[in-house]
Amino acid sequence: MSGEMERRPLQEADRGELHSSLNDLAWAFARRAAGLGPDDPPFSVYDDGLSDDQIKAARLARVAIYKQLEMLVGTSMRLDVRQALEHGANWDDVADALEVSRQAVAKRFGDLRRGENVAVVISRRDRVREYPDDARVRVGEVGGAEQYASDRGIWPIGKKVRAEARYAIVAVDGTVRRIYELDPAGWREAEPNKWEFTAVHGRELDSEAIAAAYTAGELPLQPGDDCPTRAGGAYRPHWF
Known part of the structure; x- marks a missing residue:
């Protein structure tokens, strides 16, 4: 038995589902922050049926939510890179996951470098x-x-x-x-x-x-x- 796990790259369908899910999630929180009900109109149609003031409030709320997500992504990415390095990954593995160069990864996460033993x-x-x-x-x-x-x-x-x-x-x-x-x-x-x-x-x-x-x-x-x-x-x- 090999017992080894291999990472499967995200396929186009996976990326589409991820983007759609995050979009829906952010919009649902934005409607809540703006004081709009989730079902009136159905949140899947986003701005449809909203007044100018409602659209302004919801869109600004979503800007604030995406800012929180941006901060969370940065923190979580560093945590996951560090954990991956600690469990056997190298810079090439991280570069492949981020679809960037090895040099870019080393520059961004160089302070997380582990020892050789x-x-x-x-x-x-x-x-x-x-x-x-x-x-x-x-x-x-x-x-x-x-x-x-x-x-x-x-x-x-x-x-x-x-x-x-x-x-x-x-x-x-x-x-x-x-x-x-x-x-x-x-x-x-x-x-x-x-x-x-x-x-x-x-x-x-x-x-x-x-x-x-x-x-x-x-x-x-x-x-x-x-x-x-x-x-x-x-x-x-x-x-x-």
Whole structure:
């Protein structure tokens, strides 16, 4: 199983539907802001049947709404570009999505540039959950011999991160608690698009090995460091 997702470019019909939906949405909010009912006349005909004053009020209201959308688009685009970069995208991918040059993307979003190295970060709460239908049955901070099985999967880790990550970092309640060295050949797709890692020697690293890797710049974090949970689930790639 490949387990990899590919982006499908927007087709002309998709763009038409998107534009129409946004137009209808903006007009509906404009009519509300201008004090016009949505059905008198039907909002699908926009200006039909409105007086000059009503048209002026509705159109100015829609100008204000589009300004809000413009601000939202700018903020959301930066967020999505950053998230895409963190999850394995590169400048060429972003340029292709925006249908602009790579140079234009680098100029616009250059401050979002990520590091060249990546580690797998798993964030969880200090608790245990039981899932009778899960092969692992108990997950979370189960302790003992079961902890490695709980930590190692399953996670929606992309191809680039699986190929490049050397370490998995487990944080509990926002603090790094365990670190594993990853076996590059040990990844297993347990479910479509969800993977299970294998640690070298099948156990977490000891403090001496962690200190050596951290000092060498191969690890961005070590036990005791702050590692707040971020939006998007328990797993995230950490580029450094």
